[in-house]
Amino acid sequence: MRRSRKYIIAILTLIVVAIPTYSLVITPLLQKDQVKEAIINHLKNHGYSQSDYYLNINFHWGNKLIGYDQYRIKVIYKDEPDVNYYYSYRNKKIYSIGVAPTGKREEKDFKHME
Numbered sequence: 001m002r003r004s005r006k007y008i009i010a011i012l013t014l015i016v017v018a019i020p021t022y023s024l025v026i027t028p029l030l031q032k033d034q035v036k037e038a039i040i041n042h043l044k045n046h047g048y049s050q051s052d053y054y055l056n057i058n059f060h061w062g063n064k065l066i067g068y069d070q071y072r073i074k075v076i077y078k079d080e081p082d083v084n085y086y087y088s089y090r091n092k093k094i095y096s097i098g099v100a101p102t103g104k105r106e107e108k109d110f111k112h113m114e
Helices: 002-045 063-064
Strands: 054-057 071-077 085-092 093-101
Touching: 002 054, 002 071, 002 085, 063 093
Parallel strands: none
Antiparallel strands: 054 071, 071 085, 085 093
């Protein structure tokens, strides 16, 4: 009886560790390629090729835990390097969520606003 109890505790411990590890570590890494493909397709549908911009995709653990958008996508267009365009990925769709000029840019006429 004592030996089977140790096995049950070990299996339960493994399950308690495996489920959060999978959902918080492995799944986001696997989905990052899906997010990248989605933003590339979104930008392609708006007439941009991959040579027109730089792409940065970050996963935010805290946002996943509280239910906000997990992926923050930053796009910097080569013809407008002093502006960051931010996108979000949720429900397998891309959404434009904001624009942020960098440095001391005072001009508010952004070329790539959606």
